[in-house]
Amino acid sequence: MKHVRPSIPYVQSSSSQDVPPPYHFPDVTVNAFIWPAQVEAVQNYCDTFLNLGTRDERGFEYRPAAAWPYAMLFFLDYPEMISSNREPQDIGECPYPERGITTQREVFVSLPVVRYGNGPLGLIANSDIECVLPFIVVDKPWSCICGREMLGLGKLLAKIEMDEGYYPDSFQSRVRMPGWKTGHPGEYLQEHTFLKVKTGPALPTFRLEKAPEKSLATLFQSPAASLGISTMSDFGNFIDFASAGLFPTAMRSLGLKQYRDAKYPERAIYQALVSCRSQYGNLRDLRLYDEKNVKIRFRDTGSFHQILKVLLKVGPSPSGKKIKAKPIAALRFKADIDYDHMRVVHEFPITGGDGIVGRPAHSDLSARWFRPLKGFFGKRRMP
Template sequence: MSTRVPYVQSAASQQVPPPYHFPGVTVNAFYLNVSMAKVQEYCDRYLNIGEEKTRGYVYRPVPFWPYATVLFLDYPTMISSAPASAHLGEVAYSDRGAISQTEVFVAIPVMRYGVGAAKLITDTAVEWALPFIVVGNPMSSVCGREMLGLGKLLADIEIGEGRYPDSFRGKISLPGWPDSETGTMQAQQEFMKVETKPFLPTPTGTQPPRRTLASLLESPEASKLLGGVATAANFIDTFSLGLIPTAMRTVGLKQYRDAANPHRAVYQALVTCRAQYLNVRDVRFYNEKDIDLTFNDLASFHQILEVFLDVGKEPTGKPFSVNTVAGCRFMADINFDTMRIIREFPIDRDGLPPTTGSSDLVARWYRPLRGFFGPRRGVGLP
């Protein structure tokens, strides 16, 4: 009997496997300081599972990028490029139609270090953890959790223009409790809200544009520093500076829980998937001093916020603002592909065959070369 949890494909299933193609996506991105200690706690709880020597890696925050990225994405069309099983007579996924959706997530880069001298070189990679992700489409919510291991939540997401032309306003509402008092009813609660003034340059800002990130990149000093790159747009297209990801490999913990004992997992694996941002265009910067980003520290939301922000031990029940270090809007075509399981954790399951665990941690740069220098990875682990 196989130790893997089987995946059953059905034309009626909402689980659509990658690869996906998303043309013409509008992205509003905001960058804020993140608590590195909180990121390490997240890594230890959700990624560094088991003993370090056995799993063969350790995740840590990226020391040179102490920021969390909050992205609001508007997908006008979502297309699956996954092939259908011809022998089952199924209709190709691309012929089943397309959907649209809105999505908001927090992305934090994490570094995976291989354990040992050799693995430190071949198994080390930068990936992106998504501790918070919400979508406005129920199909995407189900598929993201079951297929990709992303903890997607279904939410009410409002995005659009703010009070001024060329500004932005976004809001997320989730079901939750405002406090922990007995008898309090659950209701739709506002979790996060962001509002900006118009793009730069703008006369309505609260601070001179010369002091903002975008204008600094366009200054002569920055041009010399960047080796002759004259404008912020060209700089983004060439190097990205981490502000606009050209390729983001997500990592998430995919779990199946025992229905009779929810505290016990019957399957656990780390799953990665690549998001490629192609044809990045229409890059516009906001004055970071004109961005009002607010989180609501209610009882149900406090555990989310303490993953990446320095909040108190107890929820305040009030909204609070965070300082952003940059903000921008751009359009891109996004491909979501190359999903693979990099680590299956061994589990001793009561009444079921135990899972032995396996590993495929090789960094993407080394994957084409590993056949020349060592045995194929992905074998069972003790």
């Protein structure tokens, strides 16, 4: 007889602003900018936040996606955010989908990483590609808290400006967030501009750089390519083709969910890698920017330096200067986004003592393609 570990029921209340997935976000405007990733910095990020303990203890190791080494900067404007949770709620509580809608702006950077399982079978059955988000900010406090508590994403609260730029049909954005400018003792936490983005008009436009033939935008100027694009039946394939395969229409985000002990803050009482899928559907209104006419500037000051170390090539300490990112692709489109399929990939073991209840490690490492076949290869249980 199999013993199932008892679970503690989740407390639901209509006064709480926490809403668990799945979510449905219709008519989202997405601006995306893509540049080559710093592979060594991504590996350092994996070793710090994902590869905790030894590989033998974990049963896996995360590494940068060598076949797809790109960083993707996203600006998302959500006009409607809807809960699509169909699970029954407690009697007397308003179901999540009937509680109304809200709006949000969000900015994040996504980096693809690959999980490699241990051993010959693990290398096949437990290896998978996911995306980590070393930088993610939102402009709503409830989303910041909910993202951390429910999804394990390290969301930060920021002021996010998104608007049309100086030229018609262009894009500009500014992200301001709290931080320490120098990191010196006794310094006050202040709000600083961390990120600025400006583009030229969406293509086609006469406002191109000096060498437009080197731009991804030439796809729209080639009769053969234009014909191929116009005959594609799947707009997802259209996005994939127009972005040279750099933009995925389905991403599985991965985050380290942690709770610290109040008495011993250097220790964790819970640590787990949590994954959730974001699926882009009904893609439409694709427009490309001339990536050579896109300006992306990060401010390398104080506490922001820790973020930039993962995204761009910077020095060992904050320089106080503006750091440029040079995109190789820039695009805008609209999509309906569904956020679902949340699961715990791996729970790290917790050592007991000093009032902390210990717990063993627990994993669900099976790759997506292998999950339907897992029963054929795993141990057969007696009925």
